[in-house]
Amino acid sequence: MSYRKLFAPIILVIFLLSLVPTSLSAPSQGQLKIIGSAWILAPAVAQTSTGMIGSATNISVFVTEGWGDVYVSTYSLTQEDFQGAATAAARVVTRLLGLNFSNYNYYFKVQGDAVIIGGPSAGVAMSIAVYSALTGKPINRSVTVTGMISPDGTVGPVGGVYEKAQAVAQAGAKIFLVPPGQSIVTQYQTVVKRIGPFRYYTTQPVVINLTDYAHKNWGLRVVEVTTLTDALYYFFGVKIPASYTTAPYLSSDAIKIIDKVRSQLTQIAQRELNEAYTKVNASRLTSVGKSTLNSYLDRYAKSYLSRASTRDVSSISLLTSSIAISRWIKLLVDYYSNVQLDQQVQAISDQITATIDELSNKAPRNVLELNILTLSIDKTVQALKLYNESANMWNTDPSTALQNIAFSSALIDEAKAWSNGLQAGVLPDSSQVAATYISVARSTWPYIYSVLSEAGGDLTLIDSSQIYYTLATSLYSSKKPLFAAIAAARSIALAEAAMLYFQAQASGKDPYTEVSRKNAMAVASTYPDMIASIYYLNQSSGAELQDRLAYLKLSSQLGELVQDLLKTINLKETVQQPKQGESTTPSQPSQTPSAPSNPQPSKNIGDWIQDILLKISLAFENLVNWIRKILGL
Template sequence: MPSGRLLRVCEGLAFIIFIPRRCYAPRVASRAPALLAVVVLIAQLAPAIPQQLRVVGYAWILAPAVMQTETGYAGTVTNVTVLVTEGWGDVYVSTYSLTQEDFQGAATAAARVVCNLLNLSFSSYNFYFRVVGPAVIVGGPSAGVAMAVAVYSALTGQPVNRSVMVTGMISPDGTIGPVGGVYEKAQAAAKAGAKVFLVPPGQSVVVTYRTVVRRVGPFRFYTTQPVTVNLTEYAARELGLRVVEVSTIEEALRYFFGYRPPARAVGKPLLTAEAVSAVESVRAALLAKARDELLSTRAYLNASRLDALARRLLNSYLSYAQQYLARAEEAGGVEAIPLLTLSVASSRWVRMLADYYLDKPLDSYANDVAGRLDRVASEAEAATCGGFLDLNFKVLAADLAVRASRLFNESARAWSSDPAAALQNLAVASAFLEEAELWLRQVKGGYALDARQAAATYLSVARTTWSYAYSVLSRAG
C-alpha cells in the first residue's frame, strides 16, 4: 500500500496525496499503485463568541409558498424575519413550520449575495432567520430571493414595499432560478394583498392541473389534465395582480426599494500588480529553464556516442521543445507558462531517450521525480496561506503535483510495454513539479485564510438546489 500524506493548501482546504514507499526501477517492469488526490474540507472551530453583539438591523417580509394538503397543493404565505448583528459570518435559521427542504442553504446564499452587492464583509455579521408558516411547506430555496430582500432591508434600513411579493431561488452569483408552484403562489400573494408579484424568468407561463369529472351511468370518473396558463393575463384579469419576471437580485430590489445599481465599467479583467509580478517571476524562471534545457540537451546529443540515425531522430523530437519555446516567447504573460513547461518536458524526454539508447541507468530520473513529489508536498504544507492570491498559487502547485504523481505511476505501468511513452510521462511529471515549485515560491504567507466557510456554503447551496430542482422536475413530469 502507498503511504499517504496530507498536503494542506490552507486552513480549510487540503489534498491527500499517496506516494509510493519505494521508487520503481525503470529497467524492471513494475506496477506502482495509482495515486489519489482528494479535496478535503477540514472542519475548523468557530471563533470565540464575544460577550455582546451589536444589532445592525431587523426586517421582515411575506413570502408566498406552497403547502401540502389532503387534496393536493395550495398557496400560502410565510413570514420571514431576519435579525442582523455584528459577528463572524454565521447564519442561523429557525422554522416554525414543517418543511420538506432545508432553508439553510437559501438563507446563507441570500446573505452572501446581499453582502457582495453592498460591498460588505460577510464574515463581519451574523444572520438570524425565523420562518413562520402554516401546515407543511414545500420547498426552501424558493424563498431565497425573499430572504435576500429582507437582508437588504436589515442592512440598509430601507423599508420593504409591502405591495410587492417575490418567489425565486437565489444563486450565489445573484441570479434568480426557477421554482415550482408559481400558480398557487400567485393566488396566495393576491389574497395577502400584493399588487405586484415577481417570478423567475420564463415562469410567467405555467402549467397547472384541473380535475375533470366524467359520468358513465351511475359512476363518476375523475381525471386530471394539464392546462397551460398565461399567468400574466390570468393574474391581471382574475386576481388584480401584476406578474413581472425578474432575472437578478438587482431587478427584484428595484421593485422593493427603487434600487438602481451603480454603473459598472465593462472591460478586460485586470490582475493586481502583485499577481502580475508573481506570474512574470514564474514565466521568467521557466523561460530561462526552457532555454537552458534545450541548449544542454542539444549539446548532449551532439557529444554523445549515438549513431547518426539515432541522433537525427532525437533531434527531430527536440524540435518540439524549440517550437513550444518559440510559441511561449511570442505569447508572453500567463499564456506562456504551460508552453514553457512543455518545452522543458520535451527537452528532458529527449535526454532520457538518449540515455536509454546508450543503455545508461535511468533510476536517477525516477528517484528525482519521487523525491520532488515528497518535497513539493512538504513545502506546500509548511507554507502559510494568506489571502486568495496565495490560495491560487498553492492550489496551482497542488494540482501540478497531483498530475505529476499520476504520470509517475502511469510511467511505471507502461515501462515494460512502451519505454518511450513511459519516459515521456516521467519527463512531463518532472516538468510539472518544476513549475509547482516556482508557484510555491510566490506564496507570501500572512494571515490564515479560512476556506472552510465559503466551501461549506456553496456545498450546502448545491445540495439544497439539487434536491429542490429534482422535486420541481418530478412535479413537471
C-alpha cells in the same frame, strides 16, 4: 389572507440574546447591540388532499452585533437546507453592502401555514429581509418574490410558481418576482371523457404565460429577475449602479513572464510528445494498441501543442494538457508492458512535496508576484488533489489513475514554470484570510449539495468542491494557510458554478454566464497584472457551459482572494493602470481577455469515439498480456 393576520411581533431575539456568551465579542455592557429587524412574506406551497396550494410564510430577522452566527427558529418543520439558505442570504447581502459578515449575528424566525418549509425557494425573500434590517429601508409590501439565492447573488429556479402567484395575489400583492424562465409555467388540467355510462379522467399539460394570465385574472404583475440587485429595485427603489470596469491590464513585465512560461512549457511538451511516440513504437504492444495510442497523441497532445502558438495566457493550459497526455500515454505503455511504476509515482509525489515546501518560502514584492504565487499554488493544489484521487482509484480504474498522475505531474511543471522568478523569503501570515475562506466554503458546498441532490442536479462540480474543502482543512492543519485559502477558494468557486449550471439547466435560460463574466471582468481589472484572475477568465472562452461557469467562478474567487491578501500584505502595484481613455505605450501593452485564437476544444462525437477506441484497445492489451502469461512469453 392579510399581512396583518400573518405578521407577529418579534420578541424571540430578546430570549436568544440572553443566551449569548458575552466573552466572544460582546460590548462591555454584556449585551449585543441590535442593528435592525425586518419581516417579509415569502410565498410557499402546501400539500393538500386535492393537490398543491399556495400559501404565505412570514419570515422575520433580527440582526445584532456578533461573530457570524446564523440562527433559525420555526413553527413549521424546515428542510435541512433552510439553514444554508439563510446563511447564503446573509452573506450575499453583507458582501453587497460592503460589510463584514462575521461582525453580525442573524436571527431568523419562520411562521407559516405549510407543514414543511423548504429553504431554497425563500432565499431571495430572506435576502430582502436582511437588506432591510441592515439598512433600515422599509420593504414595499406590494411586492413579493420567490427564488433561490446563490452565493454570488443570482436567482435560481423553484417549484410551484403558479400556486405561489395565486396565493400572493389573494394576499394583496401587486408585483411578483420570479426566477429567469419561470414566467412560463406548465399546469396539468383534468379532462373528463364519457364513454357510455363510464367516465374516464385524464390529465393534460397546459403551458401558461403567467405574465399575461396573472395580470388578466388576478391583477398581478409577474416579473423575472436574474440577480438580487434586480429584486432590490422593486422592493426598495434602489438601483445599484454598475461600476465602471476597465479592460484587465497586463504590464510588459507580466507579458514577459507569460512568454517565458509558455516557452519553457513548449519545450517540455515537444520533448514529452517525441518520447511518447518513440516509446509507443518501440513497445511490445500489439499493432492495434500502437495505432490507437499514436492516434490519441495526434488528436490531443500534438494538437494542443500546435494550438498553443499564440502569446495569450490561455495557451499555457493547452501546453500543460499536451504534456499530461504524452506522459499518460507513456505510463500506459509501461503499465501494459508490466513495468513497475513505483519509482515513477513516488518521484511525482516527491515533486509535489518539494514544490509545496518551495512555494511556502516565497515572498512576493508586488501585485504581479502575488498573482504569480497564487497561480503557482493553485496549480500545486490541483496536482495534490489529482494525486490523492489516483491513489484511491488505483485498484478499480488504473487507467484513469495513471491519467490523474500524469496531469498531476504536468501541473507541477506549470507551477514551477510560473514561480521560477519569485524570490525566497517569508510570506506574512495569511491564517485569518484562510480561516475566512474555509468558513465560507464550509457553509457553501453543503447547502448547494443539499439543493442539487434533492433536485437531481449534476453533482460533478459539487463533488470536486467537497474534495477541495477537505483538502483546505488538511492544509490549514498542516500550517499551510495560503495553500488552504486557495483550496477553499476553489471549493467555493466550484460550488457556485454547480448551482449556476443547475439553474441554467432547470430554467432553460442562461443569464448566469454573462453575470459571471461581468463579475470576473470587474475583479480582473481591479489592479494591473491580475494574472490569477485573467488566466481563468481567458480559459472560459470556448468552453462548454459547465466548464465555462467553473472557469469564470475560479477567475472571480482567486482574484478576490488576491484582493483580500493585499489588505493584509503591504505590496505595491507593478505599474499604474491606464485611466479611462488613456492610451497605453508600447512598453506597457494592454492585453484584454478575449476568446483565444485556438481555444481548447470541447468534447465532440469524435472525442467520444476516440475514448471508446482507446478503452477497447487497452482491454485488448490486457487480454494479450493474460495470454502471454499463460504461455510463458
